[in-house]
Amino acid sequence: MELKAGRPGLVDELTGPETRSLHRQPIRVSGGIRDRRNDWPRRYASRLFYTDVAVIALTFAVYSVVALDEISEPVSWPGGFVLPYWGLLVFVAVFWLLGLDVIDTRDRHIVGHGITEYRRLVNATLAVFALLVAIAFFARMDVARSLFIVALPVGLILLVTSRWLWRQWLRRHQRQGKYVYRAIVLGEPAKVAHIIGQIQRTPDSGYIIVGALTPSQDHQSLAGVPVVGGLTSASAAVESLSADTMIVSSADALDPKAMRRIGWEMADRDVDWVVAPALTDVAGPRIHARPVAGLPLVHVEFPVLEGYKRFAKRTFDIIGATLLIAVFSPIMLVTAIAIRVDGPGPIFYQQTRIGRRGREFGMRKFRSMIANADDQLASLLDVQGTTDQPLFKVTDDPRITRVGRFLRKHSIDEIPQLFNVFLGEMSLVGPRPQRAAEVALYDDDAHRRLLVKPGMSGLWQVSGRSKLSWDDAIRLDLYYVENWSFTQDIQILFRTIRAVIAPGESAH
Template structure:
């Protein structure tokens, strides 16, 4: 890797770059004059960020043009219809307002920062902004048409709104999958140096690497005293006063600050100036973990960037909206999956003796118990063998533990479990209000009895047929990761996140991969 250094750079700058990706030359730089007249190597925002933003722009344009064109051809045959406008010009052809709608839609997507580089490619905030901007466009159309007494075809809202919104969301998802593939190959990533205490650095590195698709590659660390060793597999590049040289040596485009007692406000300010001169992204990782972006609000007070964190709430209209979605969704899914459920029931009956449906007591919201329904996927009397199997595998008192290579599962049961067919009867639990389509996985009372006061927060919401950890690795996750993901869901619930999880659930059911068993 080619490195560039300033005058007076310490000898550690001759070290190679410690990157998990293939070496590459540092971006072209131009010098600017610093406060002390020193020559500073100025970098730019990684070029891949702009390229990816353009890809999103082109994708949005193609989807909106296709949506509005399809609307015109299907709902306005030959595009011969005219807009009825009593107080305006006569015979305004429909392609004129459709063009205006398309331009307004694109401008609103930009105004809502749906392609902002800080949110695209990760989390649900990007999808939420797409939804909000689309609803804003059509709300504006309704208001505008009402006051000007313009007769707009109702099919515009019945067709263009759902089709266009679905297309935009699918387009963003497709771009995100493309980005993930490039990042897996070592491209389209942020090269980051982490600065702070060793324990905090280790925590941030673990969190970043345990989450798929963050886009950050950790190339080194800077600690207050700069002892030349490793933090895990991350090399310590130097002490705090050589942080600027560490950035120059590695060609990093991001500095992640985790915090250290030795960093006073003056040193922080000067370091921020140095990063601004280099166009290096300045990222602060506070001691808050598993908090989603929408709950965090920055508020400058007396020159201090105070961070406000909202508490999770699933009450009032939010609870009503989630329950309404569960009712409608469960009814539709019961209708759509009834042929599959009938075939599964016949297969279970032919497999061997025992009931078709299996019921087990599970713990729901606020500790209430209910009977959860499933298609029987194990031999009759399987519950009586569970304790001995857990003892055999050395996990008699671990919640979330799953028996490996469970001998109780039947041949039909193994197929049903792989594609989650055995869980379809839980739609009845959802319809009755005991469960939700999305939520933490319902556990047995014996497992809940092992909860501590932290894990008990899972019981604040209804358990779900699918959840965050089911679509994030399923059986390959450790019990700790499963608990962490369930708690993250509870602490950061949103309707958009539910839709995102359901979409990922469909993908996991159709192509379960190696994590399902």
């Protein structure tokens, strides 16, 4: 068995004679290969632990200052001993840390990615304090209410913020090629290329694809990654490329027996074994694995967009829009004056857009273009050559006014859409509403973005804004529709704030 490449000489570049024979020898794991290759998740989790300890200590230090009068008295209960209040705080802090550990908030498979980490933080914190309330009630303990009114929200906010800051640190290093998994993808060429493309599209995914293994040697590379051998070369490829992860897709030549044998080889080398199903753009909470008759069946839940979830989203929109209208009132007044001074034309601009289920509504914006700018759109798109794409964006648009350029860069022109949100025509988060002419160019897949209300901000707005192609924009919109959750909305809103404050080059 020899590691073969898609072109002559590639094996010699990757391996030496000793390396090529490694897969024929039993691998003895002393101390674990993972200690040398991908030990960073354990070190990262340990940093999270020490940060959690510091955050909880800071929380109770702040609480002790704020509620000094209330905690001056000891805690007592009928038939029990008298406990100093600082002793109760120490107990709650330790219990809180245990709760974070029991619910696996530092699990190496979820930290640094997605919303599961944040969700577990919230669930663990609420569970700990709910249990404390129950204990205090049944034991008739005289516990200050401020412990739950102050310490709970302050601690939760600080915990989430600290995890977010660590995530930004991790993202920055992953873009530099540090703190990543070195992965090899195994499977049919088309499926391997798709997996590589999806991962490469997200530079801070935590994975670097270093090689590909396919049943045929018809390709020298796939999506810019070298094909280093066939399906039987997995062990040698792992050693030669210093990989620590094997991502397996399906292949006709890979029967269950062969896959099990490769899995054993990866286990001997302590290499992570990751199976990539044909499903794409499915969020983790929708996926549930359940073994049936020895088969690891994956159950995928369909998105639920009705019922109490829709009611909760609408309630959040009304409250959020009302508060934001009050906060942004001074900015709206200054903006209206600036538009009036800049030149002739109305202050506000209203355009018919397509909302949920194809309903039309008038979307409100501050005018950022010259008067009658819509009359020039068709000719500008024709010159640009994008009349057949359902994303009517003009590069270096000459119709934008001097004030309008600033308004657009910082998304100030979108603020009047808060009234659309309040009236129920839009949501704070969702796919951006488009014109009827754009919707007319939709294919069947794109029509699914009309299953939810359009939003002021959305997933593609915080993932590249105007730099994204239509294919990337629709992929992100469909991901949002298929995987909607309240937590994801909150996450997008926080990313929106960052994108507005520091818009970058992609905003125009």
